[in-house]
Amino acid sequence: xxxxxxxEDQRDALQELLNISMGQAANSLAQLIETKIDISIPKITxxxxxxxxxxxxxxxxxxxxxxxxxxxxxxxxxxVLSRSGLxxxxxxxxxxxxxxxxxxxxxxLELCNxxxxxCLAGLSEQLELTTNLNMPTLFSPDKGNFxxxxxxxxxxxxxxxxxxxxxxxxxxxxxxxxxxxxxxxxTLDDLLA
Amino acid sequence: xxxxxxxxxxxxxxxRSVIRALPPELEYDITEAxxxxxxxxxxxxxxxxxxxxxxTMPEKDGVDVLKYLDERGDMPNVIVISADFxxxxxxxxxxxxxxxxxxxxxxxxxxxxxxFELGYL
Numbered sequence: 001x002x003x004x005x006x007x008e009d010q011r012d013a014l015q016e017l018l019n020i021s022m023g024q025a026a027n028s029l030a031q032l033i034e035t036k037i038d039i040s041i042p043k044i045t046x047x048x049x050x051x052x053x054x055x056x057x058x059x060x061x062x063x064x065x066x067x068x069x070x071x072x073x074x075x076x077x078x079x080v081l082s083r084s085g086l087x088x089x090x091x092x093x094x095x096x097x098x099x100x101x102x103x104x105x106x107x108x109l110e111l112c113n114x115x116x117x118x119c120l121a122g123l124s125e126q127l128e129l130t131t132n133l134n135m136p137t138l139f140s141p142d143k144g145n146f147x148x149x150x151x152x153x154x155x156x157x158x159x160x161x162x163x164x165x166x167x168x169x170x171x172x173x174x175x176x177x178x179x180x181x182x183x184x185x186x187t188l189d190d191l192l193a
Numbered sequence: 194x195x196x197x198x199x200x201x202x203x204x205x206x207x208x209r210s211v212i213r214a215l216p217p218e219l220e221y222d223i224t225e226a227x228x229x230x231x232x233x234x235x236x237x238x239x240x241x242x243x244x245x246x247x248x249t250m251p252e253k254d255g256v257d258v259l260k261y262l263d264e265r266g267d268m269p270n271v272i273v274i275s276a277d278f279x280x281x282x283x284x285x286x287x288x289x290x291x292x293x294x295x296x297x298x299x300x301x302x303x304x305x306x307x308x309f310e311l312g313y314l
Contacts, residue, residue, distance in 0.1 A: 013206040023277045025247075041251060
């Protein structure tokens with residue numbers, strides 16, 4: 001069996017590439033809503049589906065989205081968006097109060113496209129890989145479904161965006177399948193050579 | 194004479210790419226710091242002509258390092274090299290005395306041009 005764990009240098013490199021991608025994503029949103037976005041230092045961990053479930057869904061009062069990506073690497077992006085502060089972000093995005101259900105859905109999907117989409121695009125570009133991200137969909141997490149996830153030993157790349165002057169935050173988690181992880185490891189090694 | 198340079202970035206890959214991007218016409222005496230606190234420790238005991246500073250770092254971040262230098266009043270030439278290039282971030286670091294702001298991924302030419310503008314080349 002191929003060893004899919006990352007060594008220290010590979011982890012460091014992936015973290016840095018992710019950091020650069022997050023910067024680009026945060027800048028896109030900051031320009032749109034004219035507000036500063038704080039970005040976390042990316043966390044990279046290996047988790048089982050049960051651990052992934054806890055990692056993502058221990059928080060209450062959130063919206064959840066998932067979107068798959070295909071291309072040179074395959075995987076899924078899951079985002080957790082806080083309900084709190086969403087109204088303030090909506091106002092910055094020039095939505096009028098009161099927000100309808102459709103408005104809320106549109107805002108969530110837009111934020112996912114901007115942040116998760118830009119993160120994946122930035123990472124792919126730096127690794128010179130082609131990826132196509134599907135549209136995000138809202139979903140309700142169900143623990144049962146997670147045990148059947150294909151990301152049995154997924155590499156989780158977790159980033160967090162916090163919008164200043166509101167309590168809104170969003171976490172983005174990337175899950176990769178084994179073949180994609182292998183491919184990314186090889187690409188990182190080329191970069192480090 | 195070699196230019197004393199402090200490179201502060203938590204990523205080894207990034208420190209390496211910054212060091213590799215330094216124009217080969219000059220000689221450098223390079224010290225590396227892997228977080229903001231290490232950078233402050235290095236700055237408190239040594240004199241550097243140039244600080245190449247990342248912003249998003251653990252312990253203390255790049256803005257903390259700039260605040261330390263700003264309060265101390267004695268500042269090397271600081272070039273911030275960061276992935277977080279939102280306008281507000283750029284405004285903050287320049288107001289704290291950084292000379293230039295360069296976006297990651299680092300462009301070799303841009304670093305050389307910046308060093309030229311600061312009188313090194």
